[in-house]
Amino acid sequence: MRVLIVSANREVMPQAVVPLGAISVAAAAREAHDVSLVDLCFEDDPLGCLERAVRATRPEVVGLGLRNLRLGTYAESDDLIGYYREAVRAIRRATTAPVVLGGAGFSLRPQTLIDDLGADHGVVGEGERAFRGLCDDLAAGRRPPRLVTTATYGGGDGLDDLPRPARDLVDPRYYERDGTDNVQTKRGCCFDCAYCDYPDIEGRRFRLRDPARVAAEAAERASAPGVSHLFVVDSVFNVPHDHAMAVCRELMATGVPMRWVAYVSPVGFDDALARTMAAAGCVGVEIGSDSGDDAGLERLRKPFRVEDIRRSHALCAAHGIRDCHTFVLGVGDEGEADVRRTLDFVDDLAPDVAVFVVFVEDREDRTIDRARHRDAILRLLAEEAPRRRGWVVPELSIRFGEKLSRVAARRRFRGPAWLTLANRG
Numbered sequence: 029m030r031v032l033i034v035s036a037n038r039e040v041m042p043q044a045v046v047p048l049g050a051i052s053v054a055a056a057a058r059e060a061h062d063v064s065l066v067d068l069c070f071e072d073d074p075l076g077c078l079e080r081a082v083r084a085t086r087p088e089v090v091g092l093g094l095r096n097l098r099l100g101t102y103a104e105s106d107d108l109i110g111y112y113r114e115a116v117r118a119i120r121r122a123t124t125a126p127v128v129l130g131g132a133g134f135s136l137r138p139q140t141l142i143d144d145l146g147a148d149h150g151v152v153g154e155g156e157r158a159f160r161g162l163c164d165d166l167a168a169g170r171r172p173p174r175l176v177t178t179a180t181y182g183g184g185d186g187l188d189d190l191p192r193p194a195r196d197l198v199d200p201r202y203y204e205r206d207g208t209d210n211v212q213t214k215r216g217c218c219f220d221c222a223y224c225d226y227p228d229i230e231g232r233r234f235r236l237r238d239p240a241r242v243a244a245e246a247a248e249r250a251s252a253p254g255v256s257h258l259f260v261v262d263s264v265f266n267v268p269h270d271h272a273m274a275v276c277r278e279l280m281a282t283g284v285p286m287r288w289v290a291y292v293s294p295v296g297f298d299d300a301l302a303r304t305m306a307a308a309g310c311v312g313v314e315i316g317s318d319s320g321d322d323a324g325l326e327r328l329r330k331p332f333r334v335e336d337i338r339r340s341h342a343l344c345a346a347h348g349i350r351d352c353h354t355f356v357l358g359v360g361d362e363g364e365a366d367v368r369r370t371l372d373f374v375d376d377l378a379p380d381v382a383v384f385v386v387f388v389e390d391r392e393d394r395t396i397d398r399a400r401h402r403d404a405i406l407r408l409l410a411e412e413a414p415r416r417r418g419w420v421v422p423e424l425s426i427r428f429g430e431k432l433s434r435v436a437a438r439r440r441f442r443g444p445a446w447l448t449l450a451n452r453g
């Protein structure tokens with residue numbers, strides 16, 4: 029059956045990201061179907077482009093990938109949802125084929141979005157097996173449920189029997205901009221941090237890829253034209269520790285030089301791992317530190333304490349790895365006094381980069397409110413952040429925005445945006 033997959037994401041802040049989810053789903057679907065992909069990221073007239081692509085490919089099913097509910101600044105999502113609504117309308121103008129929604133953003137609000145956008149079906153969570161099963165159903169004249177998951181179509185949830193992402197479908201402009209490609213070594217997160225929706229998207233149990241396969245894919249990507257950096261997209265790269273070690277050893281065994289960054293938790297990030305990661309090409313880590321005092325970390329159910337954050341920072345410095353710490357402020361009742369303690373802590377820590385975000389809830393079925401003291405916290409950040417080197421507040425465009433990206437592009441900086449900031453000093 030003819031399948032058209034649409035990557036609707038147009039966000040280029042903090043940087044444009046290769047649509048790994050959409051190309052993973054495309055790779056699985058094309059084992060049995062005739063798959064094309066249209067990526068709207070760099071198109072001047074995205075809706076016109078979409079309508080033309082639908083008319084040209086005459087699909088029998090259209091999969092619309094919705095990665096983000098928020099803009100790069102974390103601003104509210106009304107405009108974005110309006111754009112997704114328009115995208116469904118553009119598809120409907122050109123075909124009567126069923127429209128299937130999927131992607132991380134969709135999976136956080138499946139019921140709301142499928143109704144709002146008026147789509148026929150939705151894939152919640154991982155798409156490889158679920159979208160393939162849904163296409164098989166439609167091709168055989170069966171009527172799939174409105175919302176499907178991997179479990180709808182039985183089978184396992186292992187990652188090694190999935191095909192590699194369909195990189196041949198990626199728009200080369202991603203690499204021309206900043207040279208960053210992406211790879212995944214596992215899915216899931218076993219931690220239970222209070223506000224975090226990553227386990228909702230990927231599952232609460234780690235599912236690991238074979239380290240040798242990861243390394244082969246990474247080496248291939250690192251050697252691809254225009255690729256200078258890899259972003260390891262795992263929710264947490266360094267847990268389980270032995271898997272992270274094994275991936276690093278396999279990366280070294282490929283003999284291909286590469287530069288990569290990953291999300292790291294202070295849990296289990298020790299000297300041996302930091303050393304091995306650096307030897308395997310790791311040039312930067314993003315750490316979800318979140319709060320600068322133990323009471324705050326406990327409230328957020330973070331599995332570490334401030335001493336662990338300090339130790340992680342010292343390990344990065346010792347092994348030449350840049351560090352970027354994210355702080356999620358204002359969860360629930362957290363107020364200005366708590367935030368001041370965190371800011372004092374960051375002052376003292378002096379990481380390469382610190383990113384401050386005021387919490388917003390995106391899941392339709394959760395009750396964690398938006399930050400009650402949001403405005404006061406933003407006022408405080410507006411005063412303090414501009415004076416500190418490496419402090420970034422996307423929502424207030426402090427060291428974040430298109431102007432900075434244009435400077436980076438003009439000077440031909442390569443790699444993840446925060447790394448550019450760290451390297452510029």
Ligand code: B12
Nearest residue numbers: 039049050091093096097098100130131132154155210261
């Ligand atoms: C790594 C990551 C980043 C990296 C990306 C680096 C890179 N070069 O790739 C960086 C740090 C740059 C980043 C930035 C942003 N990110 Co981000 N990111 C992630 C993360 C951790 C993993 C994404 C990923 O690649 N996963 C691996 C792929 C294989 O999975 P996937 O995309 O989910 O795809 C699967 C399914 O969703 C589904 N699927 C996907 N597409 C389709 C299409 C169809 C048709 C179907 C049927 C199914 C389907 O099947 C796929 C395969 O199983 C997720 C959180 C998470 N754990 O999922 C957040 C996440 C996607 N990001 C998010 C956000 C908000 C952003 C930013 C807007 C925020 C910011 N200011 O930094 C920017 C936007 C960047 C952009 N240009 O779009 C949100 C999106 C939802 C929301 N709340 O809006 C998430 C879910 C995190 C969160 N809860 O906040 N991100």
Ligand code: SF4
Nearest residue numbers: 217219221224226263
């Ligand atoms: S914040 Fe990080 S460690 Fe905590 S649950 Fe989310 S992904 Fe896991």
